[in-house]
Amino acid sequence: MITIKDVARLAGVSHTTVSLALRGSASITDETKKKVMKAAKQLNYHPNHLAKALVNGKTNVIGVVANFFSSNFEMEVLKGIEQSIRSMENDYMINLFATLEKNDQVLEDICLGRRADGVILLSISPSPEIIKLYNDNNCPMIVIDERAEGAIEITMDNYHGAYMATEHLINAGRRNLALVIGDSNREELGLSQNERKQGFLQAIKDHGLTFNPKNTFFIEDYYFEEGQVVYKRMQRYGSNIDGVFCAAGDIVASGIMLEAKMEHVNIPRDLSIIGYDDVPSSSLIDPPLTSIRQPLFQIGKNGYARMVRFLEGKEEYKPNKLVYEPQLIVRSSV
Amino acid sequence: MITIKDVARLAGVSHTTVSLALRGSASITDETKKKVMKAAKQLNYHPNHLAKALVNGKTNVIGVVANFFSSNFEMEVLKGIEQSIRSMENDYMINLFATLEKNDQVLEDICLGRRADGVILLSISPSPEIIKLYNDNNCPMIVIDERAEGAIEITMDNYHGAYMATEHLINAGRRNLALVIGDSNREELGLSQNERKQGFLQAIKDHGLTFNPKNTFFIEDYYFEEGQVVYKRMQRYGSNIDGVFCAAGDIVASGIMLEAKMEHVNIPRDLSIIGYDDVPSSSLIDPPLTSIRQPLFQIGKNGYARMVRFLEGKEEYKPNKLVYEPQLIVRSSV
DNA sequence: CTGAAAGCGCTTACAG
DNA sequence: CTGAAAGCGCTTACAG
Numbered sequence: 001m002i003t004i005k006d007v008a009r010l011a012g013v014s015h016t017t018v019s020l021a022l023r024g025s026a027s028i029t030d031e032t033k034k035k036v037m038k039a040a041k042q043l044n045y046h047p048n049h050l051a052k053a054l055v056n057g058k059t060n061v062i063g064v065v066a067n068f069f070s071s072n073f074e075m076e077v078l079k080g081i082e083q084s085i086r087s088m089e090n091d092y093m094i095n096l097f098a099t100l101e102k103n104d105q106v107l108e109d110i111c112l113g114r115r116a117d118g119v120i121l122l123s124i125s126p127s128p129e130i131i132k133l134y135n136d137n138n139c140p141m142i143v144i145d146e147r148a149e150g151a152i153e154i155t156m157d158n159y160h161g162a163y164m165a166t167e168h169l170i171n172a173g174r175r176n177l178a179l180v181i182g183d184s185n186r187e188e189l190g191l192s193q194n195e196r197k198q199g200f201l202q203a204i205k206d207h208g209l210t211f212n213p214k215n216t217f218f219i220e221d222y223y224f225e226e227g228q229v230v231y232k233r234m235q236r237y238g239s240n241i242d243g244v245f246c247a248a249g250d251i252v253a254s255g256i257m258l259e260a261k262m263e264h265v266n267i268p269r270d271l272s273i274i275g276y277d278d279v280p281s282s283s284l285i286d287p288p289l290t291s292i293r294q295p296l297f298q299i300g301k302n303g304y305a306r307m308v309r310f311l312e313g314k315e316e317y318k319p320n321k322l323v324y325e326p327q328l329i330v331r332s333s334v
Numbered sequence: 335m336i337t338i339k340d341v342a343r344l345a346g347v348s349h350t351t352v353s354l355a356l357r358g359s360a361s362i363t364d365e366t367k368k369k370v371m372k373a374a375k376q377l378n379y380h381p382n383h384l385a386k387a388l389v390n391g392k393t394n395v396i397g398v399v400a401n402f403f404s405s406n407f408e409m410e411v412l413k414g415i416e417q418s419i420r421s422m423e424n425d426y427m428i429n430l431f432a433t434l435e436k437n438d439q440v441l442e443d444i445c446l447g448r449r450a451d452g453v454i455l456l457s458i459s460p461s462p463e464i465i466k467l468y469n470d471n472n473c474p475m476i477v478i479d480e481r482a483e484g485a486i487e488i489t490m491d492n493y494h495g496a497y498m499a500t501e502h503l504i505n506a507g508r509r510n511l512a513l514v515i516g517d518s519n520r521e522e523l524g525l526s527q528n529e530r531k532q533g534f535l536q537a538i539k540d541h542g543l544t545f546n547p548k549n550t551f552f553i554e555d556y557y558f559e560e561g562q563v564v565y566k567r568m569q570r571y572g573s574n575i576d577g578v579f580c581a582a583g584d585i586v587a588s589g590i591m592l593e594a595k596m597e598h599v600n601i602p603r604d605l606s607i608i609g610y611d612d613v614p615s616s617s618l619i620d621p622p623l624t625s626i627r628q629p630l631f632q633i634g635k636n637g638y639a640r641m642v643r644f645l646e647g648k649e650e651y652k653p654n655k656l657v658y659e660p661q662l663i664v665r666s667s668v
Numbered sequence: 669c670t671g672a673a674a675g676c677g678c679t680t681a682c683a684g
Numbered sequence: 685c686t687g688a689a690a691g692c693g694c695t696t697a698c699a700g
Contacts, residue, residue, distance in 0.1 A: 044442075046442065046446030085432060085434070108378075
C-alpha cells in the first residue's frame with residue numbers, strides 16, 4: 001500500500017509537505033506542488049480514508065438507516081437521494097445501514113463509533129436518548145416518516161391523505177367501508193398507519209356515517225398475498241362492505257383486487273377500493289388503482305441536499321418539522 | 335467522546351489492559367475483565383471504528399457497487415443480501431456505493447482508500463487493471479451480471495433465457511418477430527443485452543425463420559414510457575410484426591402493451607409479447623405478462639454469504655465463474 | 669516555504 | 685497478569 005511517505009520519498013520532500021501540497025495549501029510553492037502531484041500520480045497514491053477520517057474527526061459519509069431496504073418506500077426515497085448526489089458534486093458517500101430491529105443499538109454505534117457524520121432515518125423512530133446523543137455529538141439527524149422531537153422531522157400528512165381517500169369513497173356513494181391496516185397487535189402501529197386510521201375515522205364521522213369495527217382487517221408484512229387473504233376474511237367476517245380503504249398500501253390493495261376479481265366481483269361496480277403509495281404497478285393493473293401519492297422522491301432529494309448543507313456548515317442545524325402533502329390519484333377502482 | 339483511556343482511568347488500569355480485556359484476551363484476569371466491562375458500560379463506551387480499522391487493516395465493511403440503486407434488478411439482489419445478513423449474525427456492514435459512471439475511479443478509491451474489505455458489483459464491468467489491483471490487495475471481488483476475468487463472476491444465462499422466450503413466441507405461431515433492446519449506440523451493450531440478442535437470433539435461425547433487422551427497436555433508459563414510444567415506432571417503421579421479444583425487460587414491455595391496448599390491439603390475439611425480469615407487476619397487469627425470471631434473490635443471498643466466508647477465511651478466494659439458469663414464466667401475453 | 673514533532677484512538681509485540 | 689512503547693496513515697500547530 002502506497003502512503004504519503006512513499007510519495008514524499010519519490011518527490012524528495014517531507015511527508016508533511018506532501019500532505020499540505022495535496023490539499024493545495026497556500027504555503028507550498030507551485031513548483032513543489034507539481035513535483036508532489038507528479039509523484040502521487042506516478043505511484044497511483046490514494047489517501048487512506050480511515051486515517052484521514054480519524055484525524056479530521058469527520059468521515060464524509062452520510063448514513064441512511066432503515067429496517068428494510070428494497071421496499072417501495074425506501075426505493076423511492078433512495079432514488080431521490082441518488083438524484084441529489086448526481087446533481088451536487090460533493091465528496092460525501094452514502095452508507096446504508098439495515099437495522100434489523102435493534103434500531104437504537106445501530107444508531108448508537110453509528111454515532112459513537114464514528115461511522116457517519118450525519119444520518120437519515122427512513123421510517124425509524126429514534127428514542128429520546130438517541131436524539132440527545134446525536135445532538136450532544138453534533139451529528140445531524142433527519143428522520144423521515146416518523147416522529148423525532150429534537151431532530152429534523154420530515155413527515156407526510158397521512159391524516160389528510162387518508163381523509164381524502166375516504167371522502168373519495170364516500171363521494172362515490174360507498175357507505176359501508178372497510179379499513180385494511182398494518183397490524184397493531186405485535187408492536188405499536190407506526191406513525192403513518194396510525195394517522196391514516198385517524199383520518200379515515202374522521203372522514204366517516206364528518207359525513208355522518210358510522211364505521212363498523214368488524215370491518216377492520218390487519219396486515220403484518222405488507223405482502224401482496226396478504227391482500228388475497230384479507231379479501232377472503234372480508235367475505236367471512238365483514239358486513240356488507242362496499243368500499244375498501246387500504247391504508248396498508250397499493251401492493252396489499254392489489255392482492256385484494258385480484259382475489260375479488262377471481263370471485264367475479266366487479267370493481268368498482270360491486271366494490272370500490274383505494275390504496276396508498278401509488279406504486280408503479282398501480283397504473284398498470286386492471287382496473288387501474290386509485291391511490292394516494294406521496295412525494296417520496298422529493299423528500300429523499302431534499303433531505304439529502306439539506307444534510308449536505310448541514311455538514312458543510314451552509315445551513316445551521318436546528319430541530320424542526322416539515323410536513324409534505326399527499327395527492328389523490330384518481331383512476332378507475334372507485 | 336469516550337475513549338479507551340477514559341475507561342482505563344475509571345477502571346484503574348492501563349489502556350492496554352482495557353483493549354485486551356474488551357476483546358476477551360486470555361491473559362487478563364476475570365476480575366480485571368469485569369472491572370473493565372463495568373467501567374465501559376458505565377461510560378457507554380463504543381470503540382471508534384475508524385481507529386480500529388486503521389490499525390487492524392480491516393474495515394469489516396462489504397461494499398456493494400452499482401450504477402443505480404433502486405431499479406428492480408438491484409432491489410431484488412439487495413433483498414437477497416438483506417436476507418443473508420439477517421440469517422448470518424456477523425459483524426459485517428454493507429456499504430452501498432453509487433458509481434455514477436466513473437466506475438473504475440470509485441473502485442480504485444474503495445480498494446486503495448480502504449473503504450471496504452471486499453466488494454460485490456452489480457452489473458458493473460471492472461477493467462482488467464482494477465481486477466489486478468483488487469487481487470494484488472487481497473480484496474475479494476464478486477461481479478454479478480458482467481464479465482470479470484480474474485474475479486468471481488456470477489452471471490445468468492441470458493442467451494438461454496432469450497432463446498426460450500423466442501421459441502415460446504414461435505411455438506405460439508408467431509413468424510414476424512420484433513426485438514426491443516437496450517441502445518447500443520451510445521456505449522457498448524451490457525453483457526446481458528448482448529447475450530439476449532444472440533439467443534434471440536439463434537432461436538429464429540434454428541426454427542428456419544428469418545429476422546428483419548428493421549424490426550429492431552432501441553431503448554435508452556428502460557422507462558415505461560419508452561415502451562409506449564417504441565410501440566408507435568413499430569407501427570411506423572416495423573413490418574408485419576406479430577410478436578415482440580422485449581429484451582429490455584418487463585417495464586418497457588408493459589409500456590408497449592399499454593400503448594397497443596390503447597390502439598385496440600388485442601393481446602395476444604393480434605400481437606404476442608414477452609418480457610424479461612418478471613417484475614412484481616407483471617402478474618398484475620392485463621393480460622398478465624409472460625416473462626423470464628432470473629434468480630436474483632438467490633444470487634444476492636448466496637453472493638453475500640460467500641463474500642463473508644472469504645473474508646473470514648472459511649473459503650479460499652479464487653477466481654471462478656458461476657452461471658444461474660433463468661426460467662420461463664408462462665402467463666397470457668403470448 | 670518546508671520539516672520535525674505530537675496526536676487522532678486503537679492494537680500488538682515485548683518487558684517485567 | 686499488566687503496562688510502556690511503538691505504530692497504523694494521516695493532519696496540524698509550531699519552529700526555523
